[in-house]
Amino acid sequence: MVAPPQSEASSLRVRPVRKSFCPPGNGGGLRLALDSVSFSIAVGELVSIIGPSGCGKSTLLRLIAGLDTPDSGEIVMGFQPITGPSAERGLVFQDPNLFPWLTVRKNIEAGLVARHVLHEKRHEVHEFIELVGLEGFADAYPHHLSGGMAQRAALARALINHPKVLLLDEPLGALDAFTRMRMQDEVLRIWQGGRAQQPL
Numbered sequence: 001m002v003a004p005p006q007s008e009a010s011s012l013r014v015r016p017v018r019k020s021f022c023p024p025g026n027g028g029g030l031r032l033a034l035d036s037v038s039f040s041i042a043v044g045e046l047v048s049i050i051g052p053s054g055c056g057k058s059t060l061l062r063l064i065a066g067l068d069t070p071d072s073g074e075i076v077m078g079f080q081p082i083t084g085p086s087a088e089r090g091l092v093f094q095d096p097n098l099f100p101w102l103t104v105r106k107n108i109e110a111g112l113v114a115r116h117v118l119h120e121k122r123h124e125v126h127e128f129i130e131l132v133g134l135e136g137f138a139d140a141y142p143h144h145l146s147g148g149m150a151q152r153a154a155l156a157r158a159l160i161n162h163p164k165v166l167l168l169d170e171p172l173g174a175l176d177a178f179t180r181m182r183m184q185d186e187v188l189r190i191w192q193g194g195r196a197q198q199p200l
């Protein structure tokens with residue numbers, strides 16, 4: 001038996017994926033969101049998906065995240081077809097979606113709570129708070145944070161699970177231009193720090 005090359009074992013492969021929706025008010029007709037989408041991403045690659053609003057970017061990320069299923073085709077991570085959400089695929093949306101009743105620290109811990117590993121991994125929480133530059137705000141609630149800070153907390157919540165893939169769906173889209181540029185640099189810095197293999 002020949003061991004598979006490391007790249008194939010850890011890569012993300014999208015094989016001709018098709019996804020349509022049946023939106024209300026469309027007379028029961030289908031709207032094609034994705035058709036024959038195929039690509040592969042190797043470990044360590046950073047890929048940007050660019051296209052006009054409505055071209056299917058979020059749909060594709062939701063399929064990779066396992067939040068929805070394709071009509072046909074498949075998405076494979078290593079040798080495992082994606083059949084549902086997993087902590088190995090972190091997703092950050094345009095809206096940081098922090099729990100408003102939890103502090104920054106508790107929001108970041110939520111990623112560990114969901115995986116039932118809070119007890120053994122609690123020591124990492126401070127490390128990730130530092131990584132995203134939120135020292136001093138660990139005990140603040142989301143409504144005390146700026147948009148950029150809230151997105152950094154959401155990023156830390158995804159990263160603390162050490163995802164193999166980090167899916168970023170326009171996470172900086174709602175920020176002002178200046179903060180967005182600064183945050184783009186920060187996301188790259190975090191990625192280059194080796195925390196996630198393949199931000200998309």
Ligand SMILES: Nc1ncnc2c1ncn2[C@@H]1O[C@H](COP(=O)(O)OP(=O)(O)O)[C@@H](O)[C@H]1O
Pocket residue numbers: 021022023024031032033051052053054055056057058059060
């Ligand atoms: N849950 C849904 N129900 C119906 N139509 C949807 C749904 N999600 C996406 N769509 C449609 O699929 C197309 C692609 O949407 P989306 O992936 O959100 O695009 P993008 O992220 O590139 O702006 C759009 O025409 C959108 O209206």
Ligand SMILES: [Mg+2]
Pocket residue numbers: 057058059169
């Ligand atoms: Mg979108």
